[in-house]
Amino acid sequence: MLEWILRGLRKGRTTTSYPRRALEPPDGYQGPVRLLHAADASPDLAAICPTGAIAVDSGGGLSLDRGRCIHCGACVRAAPERFAFTRQYETAARSREALIQIGQTGEADREESTRRSLGQQARALRRSIHVRHIDTGSDGSEEWEIQSLWNPYYDIQRLGFFLTSSPRHADILIVTGAVTGPMRGPLERTWNVMPAPKALIAAGTEACSGGLTGLTGLTAGGVDGILPVDVYVPGSPPPPIALLDGLLLAVGLLGVQVPR
């Protein structure tokens, strides 16, 4: 046992200081897709996207629904002058509409000040935010990314997030998957026994909009068809930092006053 501890000590500190400082993704990281040039688009562009995230209005204006994007890059390859991957982890938004980019937008980078104030909010809860997860039909990678939040690199216990076994003790419910038939009942029951105030996070593109599994007829096409979603974290799967960002946003909805 002593050897394990020495080994751990020798490794030094690996934990990120996010949200105090940003965490840089590696070069070439394929984060959310951004619209570079939105005017005069051909209506054919909409057919490029396998999940219907791209729409072209009658005037040739392009819009992109990040809540449907699975980061496959089909659009980036077909029309590199219009679409590009951003090198960014954060994807979370408080409403479905906020994920839809209409027209050209700047880099949708999470402002440093926002990131910091989100961190302060979490601190105000005095290390007592309890998180529960339910899988309603994910592809399994979302679970890996949520699990990694508790690994030494991200260690979100330092921000006061704990995993709880019972939904009755939970403040935040993270839902993955587009909600299959057999999981609908367990999802509703889990949510209903959680005490208020509570927040629901839809994690992953499947949970946000159904993604690729929305049209198979076996899923509800996203969590918000069944329960009200407070925070959307699209991604296929969303990386740990995106999930952490989503958790911090959700904490803000629990009605906590930030002490001055």
Added chain:
Amino acid sequence: MTTTDDQRKLPDYLPEHLGAKREPGYGDEVRLRVAPLAFERTSHMLRAAGARFITLFLAETPEPALVAAFAQRGDLVVLRAPTQGADPVVYGSIGAGWPAARWAEQELVELHGARPVGYEEERRLTTPDADELGGNVRGLDVFSIPFGPVRSGIFEAIQFLIETGGEDVPRLQTRPFFKRRGMESRFVGLDPERAVHVAERVAGIASVAYATAFSQAVERAFGVQAPASAERWRAVHAELERVACHLDVIAKQAETTALFVGQARFQILKEDVTRLRAALTGSRFGRGVIVPGGVRYAGRMELDALVAALDRLERDFERDRQLFLGTSSMIDRLIGSGRLSRELVEDHGAVGPLARGSGVSVDARHERPYGDYRRLGLRVVTEREGDAMARVSVRFEEIAESLRIMRQAIDQLKRRNGELCVPLPARCDGSAFGWAEAPQGELLIWVEIRDARVHRLHIASPSLRNWALFDHAFPKDVLTDFAFIEHSFGLTPAGADR
């Protein structure tokens, strides 16, 4: 494809009186034609001759047929019975006498209305109900625990119905299919280049394996061959995926024994691998690289930097492995837990580290080498004990082996980093199998192409085949061993349920 009389002969390992006619197939594929009602007899003759059951499904190309696939002596033996439009399809049951085929047959009955003759009705499989208890064991103080589909911790949805008096587990039922999303139907109508994105999202933790098996099936159907450099990159991505999955299993084993420092160490290693994959491909799960015809792009790192990263990983891994294997509080819990006998594993046609832990040397990379594995010298790791420790040891050894193979592939890439992708012909009609050794075990994908688009697809996932065995994993174990045994299986419900 021209076929000589010689090729029409049955391979000599098959019984002479099989009652099946050989049809032309691709290279290492032996296609046999039988009547639907002869399915039972023929499959049992194959079993007696040492075949391993893989899957059973209804195909539509080149004609509607019931198809069963078996692995035997490095060949893929495919039994085909044209159904001539019969509805329902009536055939001789395979599952009645062969546990390996039971779930596949049940799925066929429930989802396609097939009628196997001589088949015993099983419990419902594909439409589970979380509230249904259905305990069978009677006795003093025996109770049923429905464990799942919502469980403590962050796990995928699956349910286990545990019948126990508190300690012994006289009966356990594994109930998958809570997550059935209809992924196979999602492929239909897509062109292969787009459909590969669906393949990557069937079982997200094995994206590379699914994309590779799908791409190889498409390549065989189109009659193209991915370039050598593409195959080398595919091997590198596949082995990184295997390392990540195996490290995940080991970290979870450490967690269940409350060896939290050990858990943290292996989680660090897993995150290191994940970050390496993100730097190499742009995706933490290696998505978007593999495409029918080759790979979309080469690794986005200098090869020397990649080798240096692997060296660092190996150094850290070796130290942690020594510590893990030297921690008696850890290994004492694993030794003897969840022992699966070789016979049980063979009867159920189990695959992957689970089968290799019970001394069954099955590995698609070795049995029917594909891609770069035809050139790489792979050592198949097996253990004989069949317990949780054996399955963990297999994974430890396989990580070391994966690192070795990756270096070989990278060495070759250093010498010649050539063409990465060949275009698919614009027109194609055909069908083929493709396979890959996923971290969970052998994965087989059947694809039918019409007008250059996917017409039908069937997935034989390692997780579904291995999970049928979980019901038998508690011969002498108690309820508190549940977590060790479950994690030692290392499966993913997403792959099983599709």
